[in-house]
Amino acid sequence: MSSSPFEIVEPAAQCSPFVFNSPHSGTAYPRSFLNSSRLDSSSIRRSEDTFVDELFAGVVELGAPLMRAHFPRAFLDVNREPYELDPAMFSGRLPAYVNARSIRVAGGLGTIARVVADSEEIYRDRLPVAEGLDRIERIYKPYHAALRDRLAETMANFGVAVLVDCHSMPSTARGLENRPRPDLIIGDRFGTSCAPGLADTAIALLSDLGYHVGRNRPYAGGYITEHYGRPQSGLHALQIEVNRGLYMDEQRFRKTAGFDALAQDLALFAERLMALALYSGAVADAAE
Template sequence: MSFLEISRGNSPLLLGLPHTGTELPDDVAEKLNERGRALADTDWHIHTLYHGLLEDITTIRTRIHRYVIDTNRDPAGASLYPDQNTTTLCPTTDFDGMPIYLEGATPDQAEIERRRVAFHAPYHAALEAEMARIASLHGFAILYDCHSIRSHIPFLFGGTLPDFNIGTNMGQTCAPSIQSMVHTACAATSYTKVLNGRFKGGYTTRHYGRPSEGWHAIQMELAQSTHLATERAPFGYDTAKAARLRVPLKQILTSLQNWSPT
């Protein structure tokens, strides 16, 4: 599919990049208000941050923006965080709870289904196929789902978000040794970290994390203050901050690439 960027490697590691895209189909863009067209809730520059850290890994990235459809949400529309503020499969508000569509232009169920078929389903078909391919090579596969978010969003959480937010749905989506390895690597840095805090892993991590089948998944939600010059528009990439952050990220990915179930 033209909106997908797939790079295939032969190691056990797969990086998912569901929220770095900024493309909007014309028929969606024309319905968004000024706030929506600002695309503030992008996982800014995450594909750049991770690029080149390791060789021979597989990456799957969608260029479509999450306001078109959020590929890390349950396609049935069920909330992964009941009783907490969040956004939906086809968001109608931003992370501050403000409308992103022109009045009367929000997608109806038919439009949501059209977008699901056009964008959500192909992205997950690609993830499923690559996890299966990798598992056929090694007997297991590890999906590392790459995310970032502003460190201050009162609508979604109180206070300041830690730098590293590791999600495994309370240890259900990967082998205990994988969770421990990533958590230990984060704890060895000067960055703040939390395991299964506000972000416990989205649909992707929970859906593909099947340790009993040899499919392991872990989500890393980075606070954008770790690699952006500012968490406001224009959300510029800070090369010095990023260079510092890439050191522990490379260590984490290397440990995952070298992990073995034995």
């Protein structure tokens, strides 16, 4: 793994109250983790938001920080509660405070996932409880502490903050291969994680760029969007899902010819969103 499990790429000066986050784009797989997995080197990557941090890298030049994970989602998922854990995965007793009954745990996609995105089991054997808890202490908690501090700093400087949580989705849903997904999906937890005008503006801007944009279905936003989004307090959180078919070969994990054009469009989208969100009234009330 990289010397640091995550980083915040800072602009020369933060020019707007926006913070971008890519929690699932990490590709640094610990050797011990790979040795414990029953999956090959390609299958283990199916939960990645491959290249998403690169797609949104242009926001840094626009004056917004970009936080990105180096660790992979299959190893640890920071877009979950800190202790969404499946007891069946571990040898030994989990602490009583663990949330073992969430829908995400039932689906095998808790804080420490049991399966990759296409439901293939990750591990050969059960994990020691101490190992699972160590990942949370060593990576999960510092990640959220850093994100929380960066948002607090933004709030202090601008009086308002907007978190854009960046993700990708497979081009088709399993069993629905004949029904392609939208190009992008904006998630605002059904109107609860940010001012409605912010999501409206994001959808309008992407649509104006020629993209087919969905809202909240099937991705309304995960733990990060729900946990940090407190629009009544001036902290807005928005999730954006990008269709992988637009920019990568999903089987070979390689960029396609569409990558550069999409990255340019997303930079243009971010520039316009950051300009309009404050001055169109999307988050202006909180900023005043």
